[in-house]
Amino acid sequence: MSSINTNASAMTALQTLSATNKALNTTQGRISTGFRVAEASDNAAYWSIATTMRSDNKALSTVQDALGLGASKVDTAYTGMNKAIDTLNEIKVKLVAANGASGADKEKINTEIQALQSQLKAYADGATFSGANMLSTSSGAGTAADIKIVSAFTRDASGTAKISTIDVKVENIKLFEVGANKGILDKTRDATGAAGAGSAVSAIALTAATTDAVVGEHLQRVEAALKEMTTAATDLGAAKSRIDLQKTFTSSLMDSIDRGIGQLVDADMNKESTRLQALQVQQQLGIQALSIANGNSQSILSLFRG
Structure with missing residues (x-):
């Protein structure tokens, strides 16, 4: 029709x-x-997931920056610790040379030891990065605060966000502690090198009258300090390695999330x-x-x- x-x-x-x-x-x-999903109206579920993942990726970018900053702090302390170990080894050599030396020679050796001790303090004080110093502290309470480095941002199945950190125990690393004298180099040690009544490695001094027995006690103190510093350097090296691994993982994770977002919303x-x-x-x-x-x-x- x-x-x-x-x-x-x-x-x-x-x-x-x-x-x-x-x-x-x-x-x-x-x-x-x-994008095939540019707005919530295109696909509400995919848009919501992608938006959350993008937000998490921004957080991971900040984690990456924090890891870089943390790596610099640890690397600075690690460098300072290694230089301090080298210098303390020099003091050890001087003490060995002082054993059996004449009074005049002991005084000359003492001059060198004092210079090396000053260098130890300079290394510790100079190992500062972004206001953080793990080798020279001034807590005054004898317990230095840990250095916490943000290492991860995670989200569990319920959607709860969580921040993880890599903790460096400064208490086990510090060489000097102003006001408390409980660092590896400024705490008093007995004749065996253990913590106790005696003298600190940073206060070792020789005179013409210093006996070989006292030189031997100083040597024990230096040996004990070297052992503790070696352990501290190992801890710093382990933290440095862990941070580097986490940086690599975080970078890979960010790339993986980007790919996941692309699978959801890219055209x-x-x-x-x-x-x-x-x-x-x-x-x-x-x-x-x-x-x-x-x-x-x-x-x-x-x-x-x-």
Whole structure:
């Protein structure tokens, strides 16, 4: 039936063309943004997951920076500790040379020891990075605060975020502690080198009257300090290695999260470009079909011509 009031063909063609235009707009949007899920309305679940993962990746970027800063702090302390060990070994050599030496020679050796002790303090005081110094502290209470380095940002199955840290126990590393004298080099040691009444490595002094027995006691103190410093250097080296491993892992994790986000929201440009060409053809055909459908109404006029 032909009707001038209702053009069913035109209505069908218009609906088809509208659907094609909508799909075309969607495809063009994906091509221009590179995302198939750019807004929550595109896919609420995927958008929510991707948004959370992007936020976590920003947090991981901050963790990466914190690890870099922490690595610099530990590396500074590690360098200072190694130089201090070398210097204390020099003091050990001087004490060995002092054994059996004349009084005059002991005084000369003492001058060298005093210079080396000053160098030890300089190394400890200079091992500062970004306001943190693990070798020379001034807690005054005898217990130095740990250095905490942010190492990870995680989220459990319930969505609860958690921050992990790599802790460096400064109490086991400090060489000097102003006000408490409980560092490896400034705490008093007995004749066997154990902590107790006696003298500190940093206070060792020789005079012309110093006996070989006293020199031997000083040597025991130096040996004990060297052992503790070697352990401290090992702890710092282990922390440095752990930080480096965590930095590598964090970088890989960030890349993995980026890939995961891409799997959820990125558009397949090959597929979208092919779809764009197909939709453009459909759009042209739809316009042509609508034109034909509208032309059918004009043909009814020919029925009334004489």
